[in-house]
Amino acid sequence: MVDYSSKIPIEKVKKMTDNSKAYIGGWAEHLVHKGKICFLTVRDSTDKIQITGIKTKLPEELWNNLIGLKNETIVWIEGVIKKNEQAPSGVEVLPEKLTILNPVHGPIPVDITGRTHMDDGTVFTQRELTIRIPKNKLPFEVKSHVAQATREFFLKRGYTELFSPLIVATATEGGATMFPIKYFEQDAFLAQSAQFYKQAAITAHEKVFGLIPSFRMEKSRTRKHVAEFWQIEVEAAFHDHISMMQILEDMLVYVVNTTIKCAKDPLAKLDAKPKKLKAGLPRITFKEAKELCSSFELEDPVDFDKDFTSPEETAMSHHFKAPFFITDWPIHTRGIYYRVNDEDPKISNSFDLMAPGGFAELCTGGQRVHEYDKMVEVIKNQGFSLEGYQWYLNLFKYGMPPHAGYGLGIERLVFWICNLDNIKQAIMFPRTVDILKP
């Protein structure tokens, strides 16, 4: 019987002194057998190491078991650590005992070593196997740190964590992109965001945050869109767009800098080089941003009356060296739940957070409508029945404080921090119009 508790992560084995005893559990990734010598690469979640077998020095059974190993067999190896400059990373293990914990049943259909180029088709249709390839799983290690840094940030500031429902009866931003679901005998939807519920939650807790799944029946096939994602949802009473923008900036600075420190290793292996952020991110108004766009040589003329085109966004994003905010959006370019500015009724109290280097939009947020009359108008203007929104309207009818918030997709953040090609790479099992399995 193997005592799993004696297992030493390969990462640690490689740092142990010469002649120490190693207990390794992992995947027999690759075997090279040349005459009387064989080299077995064993992988665990932390690293890889070379097991060197020399026929003349091993009991016959051990040698035979070693050279008979099929890729991805689960092995338990006890052996002695030896420094060897010719071995990858300068260390090898001379095996003394080999136990097969679980055999494979045929050759694995994908190359786990990461040496073969793999197209997205293979990566995502065989995701249950391709997540083992170290470079594919590194974004999830980064994500784990991003998630925890985010929570630390808000909990330190007295926010309460929100767990909002995902099966909902009411559409938030129109039902067109919501997945319908049969809920017992009723019609329901999968939540598009926690918007309504985080607004409800601030009437109890004032300040809430959560990492909450969102679902959008998103048919477009872009680098940035998936049908299922987790949002950093934030909402706080007695805040406006200005103070909320500051919270978002503080959060971003904290999360990025903490991740750079804590996820140093996976970021280095991904060859991602996120820059440390400093407080005081640039803020430009919508008008200034349009003027900036006019200074670029873009194909189409800049329209100061419309939202930014994709080429405008990209050009601006290349112009800046750090994340930046766009403020003072004309109301007709923004979502309907944002509050109109008290001093300038043409301006919406909202902001966009943009990432530099061509990445463009990271997050949208702002101050929300809090007056009952205005919210009734918003719902009516959407063409929705007031009856369906009764519970939501009750919030505004019976004591809703002024409030602000934002929603930031954690996968989008990881996509940017890790400098990935595609948002799907930041999701272990992504869901798109094309992918439902695995």
Added chain:
Amino acid sequence: MVDYSSKIPIEKVKKMTDNSKAYIGGWAEHLVHKGKICFLTVRDSTDKIQITGIKTKLPEELWNNLIGLKNETIVWIEGVIKKNEQAPSGVEVLPEKLTILNPVHGPIPVDITGRTHMDDGTVFTQRELTIRIPKNKLPFEVKSHVAQATREFFLKRGYTELFSPLIVATATEGGATMFPIKYFEQDAFLAQSAQFYKQAAITAHEKVFGLIPSFRMEKSRTRKHVAEFWQIEVEAAFHDHISMMQILEDMLVYVVNTTIKCAKDPLAKLDAKPKKLKAGLPRITFKEAKELCSSFELEDPVDFDKDFTSPEETAMSHHFKAPFFITDWPIHTRGIYYRVNDEDPKISNSFDLMAPGGFAELCTGGQRVHEYDKMVEVIKNQGFSLEGYQWYLNLFKYGMPPHAGYGLGIERLVFWICNLDNIKQAIMFPRTVDILKP
């Protein structure tokens, strides 16, 4: 214009020195007006305080605004703190300025003071309003601490956080209790648990945990069942039921003791008195547990060949003073994904964690089947097509390490720690066969 950033939480206002200036933002909960004096209770998310108005000492407009306040109006009050033994909690604020930030539109249909008894019907059908009642929101404050303590526990031990998909094509434990969903042009389900995906994830990370939503089309109306809940999902490679049971014990001890410390205030207000836990929780075998049941005076005779009846569970739970484990379950009493014991083929490598005081089951876990042949058998025995489970079976075919894990509903844990009446009280917007709104 009110400067929200000057807001002082009421909890802090009450601790400030006499004659300090207070800036309070919150809900005008209740007004008592007797002749030339009025007492206004203002509430924010942290506490309540009395604003005392004396007609002869106030400008006429301020007095009139004060006595005209309707319950739950959002107010901003600037005033001076005075010790007063006759005021609730010995402190009152003498107002100097009152700003109405958001008026109400009619009397709020529920009593927010918490003085009126409210049945579950009202509590949950008007949940958007009843979450404001301090005792109703306290469980969420506790939950926020429970969630974070859980994550701290696993992250410190090198676990990677898992975000698994909620829209799935494959049923885990039979499709009968799964919510069907139309996913673009395909048929899909809402995930019943992260079971398959956390097993996949350990082939990349070895040790994973996550707080992940689960959905069950649960028609029974009990104190413990809801249709949507969040589970603490844990899975680790190179572990068996014995070492996993230890992890669960360590986690429970850490989470309960940390919550007692960090959520001291909400726990005290809830009058919940969870006991600090000590390592070394009792462990009894299934057989010993049945023998114990035989010693109780129960209506029905104890059947050693069947799972525990509800009265048996309750009686055992009352017998113990701390959480305890039941081990060595006969295979026919357990789920099919558990591994059969190598030494005794009649025993399943699984455990139940039970809470004391009549609460009964908290969590189930154990070592999983990891052999391909055995998993094929398991799928076939369920009457499922192997084709539908192809991606899952690939895990076992191409290198699945021995592994173990468990799933523990965080709401159930909060239900127990807070000593609530019903699991719904641990969920801000619960979903049951009867409740889809708000």
